[in-house]
Amino acid sequence: MHPEWISAFTFLAVSALVGGGLLAAAKVLRVRARAKPSELKLRTYECGEEASGNAWIQFHARYYVVALFFVLFDVEAVFLFPWAVAGRSLGLAGFVAVTSFIVVLMLGWLYAMRKDSLRWL
Amino acid sequence: MNALVHGALYGVVIVLCLLTTVAFGVWFERKFAGRMQSRLGPTRVGPYGLLQSFADIIKLLQKEDIIPADADGSLFTLAPVLAALCALGAAAVVPFSPTVIASDLDIGVVWVLAVGGLMVIPTFAAGWSSNNKFALLGGMRAVAQSVSYGVPLVLAVLVPVILSGTMRISGIVAWQTSHHWVAVWPVIPGLPAFGLYMLAMLAESNRIPFDIPEAESELVAGVTTEYTGAKFSLFYLSEYVHTLVGSAVASALFLGGWDGPFAPGLHWMALKTLTLFALVYWVRWSLLRFRSDQLMDLCWRRLTPLGVALVLASAAWVQFAPGAH
Numbered sequence: 526m527h528p529e530w531i532s533a534f535t536f537l538a539v540s541a542l543v544g545g546g547l548l549a550a551a552k553v554l555r556v557r558a559r560a561k562p563s564e565l566k567l568r569t570y571e572c573g574e575e576a577s578g579n580a581w582i583q584f585h586a587r588y589y590v591v592a593l594f595f596v597l598f599d600v601e602a603v604f605l606f607p608w609a610v611a612g613r614s615l616g617l618a619g620f621v622a623v624t625s626f627i628v629v630l631m632l633g634w635l636y637a638m639r640k641d642s643l644r645w646l
Numbered sequence: 647m648n649a650l651v652h653g654a655l656y657g658v659v660i661v662l663c664l665l666t667t668v669a670f671g672v673w674f675e676r677k678f679a680g681r682m683q684s685r686l687g688p689t690r691v692g693p694y695g696l697l698q699s700f701a702d703i704i705k706l707l708q709k710e711d712i713i714p715a716d717a718d719g720s721l722f723t724l725a726p727v728l729a730a731l732c733a734l735g736a737a738a739v740v741p742f743s744p745t746v747i748a749s750d751l752d753i754g755v756v757w758v759l760a761v762g763g764l765m766v767i768p769t770f771a772a773g774w775s776s777n778n779k780f781a782l783l784g785g786m787r788a789v790a791q792s793v794s795y796g797v798p799l800v801l802a803v804l805v806p807v808i809l810s811g812t813m814r815i816s817g818i819v820a821w822q823t824s825h826h827w828v829a830v831w832p833v834i835p836g837l838p839a840f841g842l843y844m845l846a847m848l849a850e851s852n853r854i855p856f857d858i859p860e861a862e863s864e865l866v867a868g869v870t871t872e873y874t875g876a877k878f879s880l881f882y883l884s885e886y887v888h889t890l891v892g893s894a895v896a897s898a899l900f901l902g903g904w905d906g907p908f909a910p911g912l913h914w915m916a917l918k919t920l921t922l923f924a925l926v927y928w929v930r931w932s933l934l935r936f937r938s939d940q941l942m943d944l945c946w947r948r949l950t951p952l953g954v955a956l957v958l959a960s961a962a963w964v965q966f967a968p969g970a971h
Binding site: 528529530531532533534535536537538539540541543544545547548550551554555556561562564566567568569570571572576579580581582584588591592594595598599602605606609610612613616617620623624627630631634638643644645 | 648649650652653654656657658660661665704707708709710711712713714715716717723726727728729730731733734735737738739748749750751752755756757761774776777778779780781782786789790793794796797800801804807808811812813866871872875876877879880938939941942943946947950951954957958961962964965
């Protein structure tokens, strides 16, 4: 593996240690508050009322639409990044190609906009 | 081996610096908010209350760890650790000076977007695993918002990448240095891209005016509703770290990074980063909160086409402007 990648992943490991370390430190420091679980304490918070039903429910379909648009535009970005670096060497042909790609994508965006799919209803 | 030592050493130093900065950043914010509201803010712990954050952390670490009986225990514990990992991990490729970089990846920009963007997963994991309606609503809103604002964020970041022709963040800073960024940015799409980045970053890190995922007046505390003690403090920390790293990336990509006269590069980078960081809190204590639908409309109907236009404009600039090469 390239040395820069090794450094980057080592950095990630160090960042993971922060979370793990803090939880471990808390375990040691919690001497005065040994866990004293009681049924009431472990109950789900719902403004003091008895919790009614489970929170693991179905989502509204609008979240699905947002996810779909996100995938669309993020894939666009994935295509744009390599071009962004190579843009100069590709010259006018590259510029025309990427412009038409974006124009087609934005036609889709315009369609979604006219259909009111971009509105959070 | 050498790379391992380099990564570990710089990792420990940079992570500790970020955490210390965040501790004093929280103090600064509380003091600042206090003054804005004709209060004093913290005054008791240390001179001017400077040690308040450290007292808070020690207090939080001693608290009893409560996992609700109905929650998904392992996910509930994993989420805050992951949040800290994503928030801090993005800093791996940020150049704080020409030499202070943990890893000068050739696709540093993508690393920042990927690791920083992963924040949605621990946030939603926390919301889902709590099995609490407030937490779940907060988590769902956070996912919808972060995912949506990820699009303008990526488009804004594309602008300096296109202009400089590299994804290595130190390369982008070097390009700005050699192209006199102070003079050049307003002419090309850099300045609006910077504004777009800051807006999207505010939304990504769930800050006012985009803080609907934890809108305390309707959702108690959003995803952190059921969290106590150390786990809560991890979420709190990672939120601030996320903002801080976002400010550092903004300074590197748009404000010339370590470039500046008279002082060493590290000082300039710190100055720029902390100014943006303070700006985020100034905004936080000045503005109101958007409504959910206004937030999504702003993103998809206004900011996304703006981002695309900026990308096209910078592509045209690179292609046609004299002396762009």
